[in-house]
Structures are given as C-alpha cells and as structure tokens.
Amino acid sequence: MKLIKNRTALGIACIVLSLFICFDLTPMFNKAVANKVKIIRVTKDITIGDEITSNMIQTIEVGGYNLPNNVIKNKENIIGKYATTDMKRGDYILSSKLSDTPLA
Structure with a gap:
C-alpha cells in the first residue's frame, strides 16, 4: 500500500511500462500488419x-x-x-x- 502512494515508484513504473509498449509491443504489431x-x-x-x-x-x-x-x-x-x-x-x-x- 505504501508503494502505491509513493509518487516516485509509481512514476518509474509508468515509465517502464511505456518503454515496454514502445519498444516491444508496437514493433511486433507493425511487423504483423506489414506481412x-x-x-x-x-x-x-x-x-x-x-x-x-x-x-x-x-x-x-x-x-x-x-x-x-x-x-x-x-x-x-x-x-x-x-x-x-x-x-x-x-x-x-x-x-x-x-x-x-x-x-x-
């Protein structure tokens, strides 16, 4: 509960999630569409x-x-x-x- 209230930890988690989406999920989707x-x-x-x-x-x-x-x-x-x-x-x-x- 304390980890969710900590703004720094929440911000880092959001940044890591956005990097995963940008560099892993999006290229896989584009590759599937480009076939x-x-x-x-x-x-x-x-x-x-x-x-x-x-x-x-x-x-x-x-x-x-x-x-x-x-x-x-x-x-x-x-x-x-x-x-x-x-x-x-x-x-x-x-x-x-x-x-x-x-x-x-």
Missing part, C-alpha cells in the same frame, strides 16, 4: 454463372492481417470455374464464390 500476401482480385464485374477467364482477374499484393482464410491465392484455382455470386470490380475471390460446374 504481404499475393491474392487474386476481380478486374471486371462478374455475374452469377459466368465462366471466369484470365482477363477478368489479376494478382495483387495486400496486407495479410485479417485476410479471410478462404481467399484464393492462385490463378490456376480460378480460371475455368463458374461464379456462384455476383462479384464487383475489386472484390477478393473466395472459394465459396466459385463452382466447378455451371449453374443450371
């Missing part, structure tokens, strides 16, 4: 049932932080498949938006 991943993105609007061709998609590099697990990262996994939902220009292509067979 880049190549993914596939739509360049033209695609409607339900369209067969996806190479001129409809492009490979881009984005930050990997909070990226969905089922985002497609390989062009070969997309070309020749069919869209199960409408996709707008700039959308990421998820595996749930693709089908191997055309929709009836």
